Every structure is written in structure tokens, then in C-alpha cells.
Amino acid sequence: xxxxxxxxxxxxxxxxxxxxxxxxxxxxxxxxxxxxxxxxxxxxxxxxxxxxxxxxxxxxxxxxxxxxxxxxxxxxxxxxxxxxxxxxxxxxxxxxxxxxxxxxxxxxxxxxxxxxxxxxxxxxxxxxxxxxxxxxxxxxxxxxxxxxxxxxxxxxxxxxxxxxxxxxxxxxxxxxxxxxxxxxxxxxxxxxxxxxxxxxxxxxxxxxxxxxxxxxxxxxxxxxxxxxxxx
Amino acid sequence: xxxxxxxxxxxxxxxxxxxxxxxxxxxxxxxxxxxxxxxxxxxxxxxxxxxxxxxxxxxxxxxxxxxxxxxxxxxxxxxxxxxxxxxxxxxxxxxxxxxxxxxxxxxxxxxxxxxxxxxxxxxxxxxxxxxxxxxxxxxxxxxxxxxxxxxxxxxxxxxxxxxxxxxxxxxxxxxxxxxxxxxxxxxxxxxxxxxxxxxxxxxxxxxxxxxxxxxxxxxxxxxxxxx
Numbered sequence: 001x002x003x004x005x006x007x008x009x010x011x012x013x014x015x016x017x018x019x020x021x022x023x024x025x026x027x028x029x030x031x032x033x034x035x036x037x038x039x040x041x042x043x044x045x046x047x048x049x050x051x052x053x054x055x056x057x058x059x060x061x062x063x064x065x066x067x068x069x070x071x072x073x074x075x076x077x078x079x080x081x082x083x084x085x086x087x088x089x090x091x092x093x094x095x096x097x098x099x100x101x102x103x104x105x106x107x108x109x110x111x112x113x114x115x116x117x118x119x120x121x122x123x124x125x126x127x128x129x130x131x132x133x134x135x136x137x138x139x140x141x142x143x144x145x146x147x148x149x150x151x152x153x154x155x156x157x158x159x160x161x162x163x164x165x166x167x168x169x170x171x172x173x174x175x176x177x178x179x180x181x182x183x184x185x186x187x188x189x190x191x192x193x194x195x196x197x198x199x200x201x202x203x204x205x206x207x208x209x210x211x212x213x214x215x216x217x218x219x220x221x222x223x224x225x226x227x228x229x230x231x
Numbered sequence: 232x233x234x235x236x237x238x239x240x241x242x243x244x245x246x247x248x249x250x251x252x253x254x255x256x257x258x259x260x261x262x263x264x265x266x267x268x269x270x271x272x273x274x275x276x277x278x279x280x281x282x283x284x285x286x287x288x289x290x291x292x293x294x295x296x297x298x299x300x301x302x303x304x305x306x307x308x309x310x311x312x313x314x315x316x317x318x319x320x321x322x323x324x325x326x327x328x329x330x331x332x333x334x335x336x337x338x339x340x341x342x343x344x345x346x347x348x349x350x351x352x353x354x355x356x357x358x359x360x361x362x363x364x365x366x367x368x369x370x371x372x373x374x375x376x377x378x379x380x381x382x383x384x385x386x387x388x389x390x391x392x393x394x395x396x397x398x399x400x401x402x403x404x405x406x407x408x409x410x411x412x413x414x415x416x417x418x419x420x421x422x423x424x425x426x427x428x429x430x431x432x433x434x435x436x437x438x439x440x441x442x443x444x445x446x447x448x449x450x451x452x453x454x455x456x457x458x
Contacts, residue, residue, distance in 0.1 A: 019236075022270060023348050024321065029328045030344055033337060046336060050329035054396055055437060057325050057389075060317040063309070068434070094407065102441055109434060126234055129263055138256050141263075142242045145235040183408070184448030190404035190412040191444025194419030195427075195437055197397035200329075201390045202427045203322055206383075209390040210424070216391040217420065220398025221413075 002083060003161040005038050010075040010160030011153035017071045018061070019149045026071040028052035035078040036092075044082045044092030048100075052077065055196035056108070058203030066119075069111020075160040076107040080167025087172045095185035098192060099171045104163040114155045122148045233270075237277065237301075238262045244281045248288040258284060261298050268305040269312020274355045275369050276304055278362025300367065307370070311378055319382035319389075320351065326392035333399045411451045415444055 009031075017026035024030055029049045036045020052074055059067035081100035085092040125144050132141040175182060201213035241262055249255035268276060283297040324347035331339030354376075361372040397420045405413030419440050426436050 023351075024324065024328075024344055027321075027325055027328075029325055029332060029340060033332070033340065042337065046332055046340075049340075050332045050396065051400065053325050053329040054393060055433070057322045057393070058433075060313075060321070062313045062317055098441055098445070102438065105434060105437065126263065129235055129238070130260070133256055133260055133263070136252070136256065138242075138252070138259050141259065142239050145239040148235060180452075183452050184445045186404075186408050187412055187415055187448025187451060188441045188443075188445035190400075190408065190416045191419035191440040191447070192437055193400040193404070194397060194416040194421075195423030195440040197393050197400060198420045198424030199427055199433055199436075200322075200326055200393035200396060201424065204386040204389040204393070205318065206386040206390045208387060210428070212387055212390040213394040213397070213424070216394025217397040217401075217417065218394075220395045221401060221417070224398060224402040 002039060002079075003165065006035070006075060006079040006161045006164055007157040009035055009038055009079075010072060011157035013071040013075060014069075014152040014156035015149045017069075018152065028056055028070055028074040031071055031074045032078040035075050036082050039079060039082045039086075041082045041085065041091055044085055045078055047092050047094070048078050048081060048097050049074075051193040051196040054193075054200030057200040059108075066112050066115050068108035069115055069156075070108055072111035072156050072160055073105055073108030075156070076104040076163035076167070077101055079160065079164035080104050080171070083164060083168045084171035087168060088175060093182065093186070094189035095175065095182040096171055098185045098189040099174060100167045101192065103167045103170055107159060107163045110159065111156070114159070115152075118151045118155065121151060233268065233273070234263050234266045237266045237273070237280075240277050241280055241284070244284065248284055257294070258287075258297075261294065262301075264298060264301075266301060266305060268309045269316065271316045271351065271355050272308040272312035272358060273305075275308060275358035275362035275373065276301055278359040278364075279304065279366055279369050280362075282363050282366040304369070308373075311373065315378040315382040315385075316351070319385035321347070323385040323389040323392070326389050326396065330392050330396050330399065333396065333403070408448075409451075411447075415447055415451075419444060 013026040013031055016022065025034070032049030032052060033042055033045035036042045052070070056068065056070035059070040061067055077100045080103065081092045081096050084100065085096050088096070090096070125148050129141040129144040132144065198213070201209050206212065238259055242259065245255050245258045249258055262280070279300055280297045283292060283300050286292040287294055287296060324343055328340050328343035331343050362369045365372050397417065401413040401416040404416045423436055423440055427433065
């Protein structure tokens, strides 16, 4: 049942991302908590979403370039981490999040390849619409647009649960087999979030970006330390 | 595929303008020609195309006018949309939502998304209305919004937010694992940032950070100060 829910969330995210609404619901910062919520672990989704958003802040469809499919990657990572956390009885920890990204983060790249294939396939729909118009069926021709959303839905609905299943299969085995790995993996997660923040800054391509990023980070650390830190 | 989306968007207007099915099919065929623009700024072209279709239906313009209008404007408006919405507004709100979620949890995240959507929907409606009312003069209306200047401010603001995010994430790591993890987060941000500015690929850089961070973690737990 959980994997069916993951499939539906991933499919709807694929439609929202490029076809309907485009209201940021398929961005990692929203999609990870949504995935966590529907699987019963909102805090787990909130742990993963912000770093993934910063990591993929530059994943935008400009001109003919295709970005990584951050929505597919996010659902696969979050679902894998949440379900693995539930299997372990710990919820999502930084170690589980780190392993989930290591195992299925590549789905974002796989998703870019499938996006390209889908775009090429969907070109046929325009020819179909022209044919319907020539046969005097304008309403059917216009509705052809909606069929273009089916393939992204189906591909994401298949890939995301499959990838999550891999994470659920591997992560409990690793953390049960090597319990001492949890703390070092927590450090790995810390390093990954640092790179994610830097990637976020770079995505803005601001001329003063490096200075603003470094200054804001230093100021936040100073204020945070004065306030007694964050837990 | 955007030609199909455009035809889908303009079809309700064409149904009102052309009672004759043959004329409507002909108009629809005009909008099935190749079209490529930014999905938000395309609203201005939909509005402008309806403006021109009204003139065509009234016999005041030749049937090719809406097509020419779209051909001329789709490129420039795509550039404006990419620069403002995709490289400025949306990543800014993405970073804002991320920082809000880290500090305050889901309420801040929901607030940031609501604000983004209120603003972007208002801008999309404004662009549609400007295209519909102004027709060819939509470019002047668009210029009055000063979107490139706003985009530059949003990009600076976004870099600041990413820096705030880095600081918060380092403080989280310190709180969970000790000062070494916080230092590691900042070191990774500096090293990763340098690598990315030198055009390293994103996902490999993230995997390298994960691997090196874990290796540092193995060392850190063996020495006092780690955990």
C-alpha cells in the first residue's frame, strides 16, 4: 500500500512539475514533506526537504536544456528514507537520509533521461492533433494536450517506488549489520548539507553571490552561537 | 508540446469568437504551429493572441496576424520569464521556504509557498491582462514592471538566504554531533562551493562530500570531541 501511495505522489508531482499548476509543489522543499506526510513521517520529510531544495535550486528548465528531475529524485529519496526509518523503528535520521541519497539520488539523473525520451515521444501528439483537426474534430484535437501528461505520470509512478524499494531493502541491512556506521554517516550528511547550501548560492548566479553567501553564513553562525545553538 | 498547450488555453476564446466550426478549426490550426516560451510569461502572449483573434474575427486584421504576433514575442518573453521567474523569483522562494522550514517547521514552509503562489499568480494575471488590452504594446507594459532589475535583487537575496541556510545547517550538525560536524558542514560548503564555481558537476560533488564527510566521521568518533 505504501508503494502505491509513493507511486501516486510521484506521478502527480511529475504532472505538477511541468504541466499543471507549476505552483512549487513538486519542488523538493514541498514534495519531501508531502511524501513524508502521506507515509506517516512529516518530520522525516522536513529533515530531507530543505537540503534537497538547496542542492537542486538551480534545476530549472531554461530554453532547450533539461535539468535533473529533482521531483523524481526527491520522492525516491524521501520515500526510501521514511520507509527504511519505519522498518528500523527510528524514523528518518541523518544517517538514513545520507544512505538514501547515496543509493537513489541518481534517480534525478535517470529522470532527466526519461524526460528527454518523453518529450520526443510527445511530439507525435501534435501530429495527432493536426489529424483530428483535419477530420473536423476540434474538441478532440484540443484534448490531445492532456494526453501529454499521462506518460510523465506513468514513468515517475513506476520509477519512484522501485527506487524507494531498493533503499528500503539496503538501508536497514547496512545499519543493522554495522551499527557503528550511523555516527560517521551523520557526518557525511553534515558535509552533504554544506555542499547543498553552496550549490543553492551558486544557482542564483549573482555577481556578489560568493561574498553575500559567506557573509550571511558567518553572521548566522555568530548569532546562532550567541543564542546557544540549535537542536 | 507547448503548441498543444497554447491551443488548449486559447480554445475557449476561439469558441466564443468563431461560431462557424470551419472558421474555428482554421483558427485552432494557427495555434498548433510550433510555440516555445516560458510557461508564466506565455500568459501575455495568450492575452495578446486573443486580442488579435478578436480583430481577425471582426475582419480588421488578416488571419496571419495572431501567428506573427506569437512568432515575434515568444523568444523575448521566454528570455524575460527564464531570467525573472526561473532564475530569480522561484529559487528565491525555494531558499526562503528551505530556511523557514529549517527554523520554524512546516508553517513557515506553507507561508512561503502561499506567498510565492499569490505573487506569481498575480503576475501571470497581470501579464495576461496586459497582453489582452495592449496587444502589440505589451512589451511597453512589460518593461514598466522592471522585471530584470527585480531579478537581480532576488538573486542577491537568494545568495544571502543560501548563506543563512548554510549557517543553520552547521548549527544543526553541531547540536547533533558536536562542533566537529559543524565545522565540517562549513568546510564542505566552502570546498563544494569552490568546486561548483569551477564547474564541477553537482551530483558527483554531493557524493564526494558524502563520502569524505563519512570518512571524517569515522576519524572523529575515534577522538575526543566527536561522538
